[in-house]
Amino acid sequence: MALDSNERPGQSVAKFESMLKTDDIYFFDAEDFEEIIHHYLNHGKIALAKKAIKIGLRQHPGSIELKLLEVEVLVFENHLEVAEQLLDELQLLDAHNEEIYIQRANIHSKNDNHEAAVLLLQKALELAENSFDIHSLLGMEYLFMDDFKLAQKSFMKCVNFDEQDYSSLYNVIYCFEFLEDYDGAIYYLNDYLERNPYCEVAWHQLGKQYFTKEMYPEALSAFDFAIISDDSFIGAYFEKGKVLEKLGKYKEAIENYETTVKIEDPTSHAYLRIGKCHEKLGNDEMAKYYYYQTVHEDPLLDKGWLAITDFYRKQHNYKKALYYINKALNIDGENPHYWKKCALINACLKNYEQADFAFKQTVELGNYELETWLQWADVLLKNDDIPAGIQILSQGKEFYPESAEIQYKMVGLYLSAKDTVNARICLMDALNTDFEKLHLFEKEFTQFQHLEWIHAIISNCKKASR
Known part of the structure; x- marks a missing residue:
């Protein structure tokens, strides 16, 4: 039996599910089946959608719309060849149906042929009366192609069509952010808010743009307006907290x-943020309490373990700091920042071999900071592995060829290795690079201050500079 036209939406779904529980066979209009199938697809109930398609096509074998929904499911399940064959048949029946081109575009997108998908969607646009969904699909294809300007234009069209389409609004702002056009994002959002002054989503996004530009008073006002628009908007409170911290x-x-x-x-x-604030206020016990609450709530949040690490490191409790940095590394072992902290903590504990290993991981994972090379060399010097220290500084010099810090430290290491020839060469290079930083060598390597030839080179360099 067909559903009456005045039955409320969803009634057809209830009747369909009632039919599945009995041996009765109910008749539905093709439009009812479309409603039922869309309902199941929207709720991720693919098996029920397929069952509805099967029964629907038995009752309406000529329905192009039901066959297109069958194609949609086939594409979703990656049965792309079967979907293509069915689309070929449908195109012979209705060559001007935009949904055929949309599904073909989806197939090309699944095959990472986004340029072809865009061409098909543009063809669908020519045929469609309501192009809102197509512009959204185009926007996604342009994102896949890293064409953020065209993606932005597509999503803007979606917002123009439906200003409550927050998904597209987020995508517009995402494009602005990727293009680092924060002023453009601010202008766009302010223009949007002129028409939608109580949109908490737009105020929230505007606040984030101001925050990025370090315009903290403006960011604070934007988040306040977001909260006025929706006093249960958690994101606005959280972002406001970050501004107040700044x-x-x-x-x-x-x-x-x-x-x-x-x-x-x-x-x-x-x-975590509450803990950070308490630490800034000097409430160490409260800070520690909230840091432990952080990792209790989410043991996989490496930043929580890192916060506890830094907390104990500041208190010079290096054993506990080492325990917790290892927790962070267990979660994210590819983070050079964590390995560097691990190296420095091991150095404080005089675990020089472990510190050496941690510095090696730091560099291998892409941390080439000047301080990393200098600190790694310090560890090797303290571990009496002077040749390795010289080698590390030589590598660092490739990244910082004009670094007087590296050159003066190399002088000290060559002297420690009793290699006066290279020590002389390095000292002259260091003095010519930056005479003013000689104090770095004098402070770190006081044991060599008695060497007369060092004073002679320094004296000659002073005369030459005059």
Whole structure:
């Protein structure tokens, strides 16, 4: 039996599910089947959608719309060849159906042929009366192609069509951010807010743009308006807390973070920020409490373990700091920043071999900072592995050929290795590079201050500079 036209939406779904529980066979209009199938697809119930398609095509074997929904499911399940064959048949029946081109575009997109997908979607645009969904699909294809300007234009068209399409609004701002056009994002959002002054999403995004540009008072106002528009908007409270932190208003920041915890279940990120604020206020016990709450809430949040590491490191409790940096490394062992912290902590504990290994990992993972080479050489010097220290500084010199810091340290290491020839060469290079930094050598390698030839080279360099 067909559903009456005045039955409320969803009634057809209920009747279909009732039919599945019995041996009765109900008749549905093709439009009813479309509603049922869309319902199941939207809720991720693919098996039920397929069952509805099968029954629907039995009752309406000539329905192009139901066959197109069958294609949609085939594409979703990666049965692309079968989907293509069915689309070929449908195109012979209805060559001007934009949905055929949309599904062909989806197939090309699945095969990473995004240029072909774009051409098909543009063809669909020529045929479609309502192009809103097609512009959204085009925007996604342009994102896959890293063409952020064209993606932005497509998503802007979606927002123009439906200003409540927040997904497209987010994508517009994402494109602005990727293009680092923060002023453009601010202009666009302010223009949008002229028409939608109570849109908490737009105020929230505007605040984030101001925050990026370090315009903290403006960011604060934007987040306040987001909260006025929706006083349960957790994201606005959290971002407002970050702004207040930047302004040094830690107590107010804590209040905003605590509000997010009260509105919804607590999050590890909120606990982490509260801990950071308490640490800035000198409330060490409270800071420690919230850091432990952070990792209790989310044991896989490496930043939580890192916060505890830094907390104990500042207190010179290096054994505990080492324990917790290893926790962070267990979660993200590819982070050079964590390995560097591990190296420095091991150095403080005089675990020089472990520190050497950690510095090696640091560099292999892409940290080539000047301080890394200098600190690694210090570790090798303390471990009496002077040749390795010289080798490390030589590598560092390739990245920083004009670094007087590296050159003066190499002088000290060559002298420690009793290689006066290379020590002389390095000293002259260092003095010519930056005479003013001679104090670095004098402070670190006091044991060589008695060497007369060093004083002679320094004296000659002073005369030459005059």
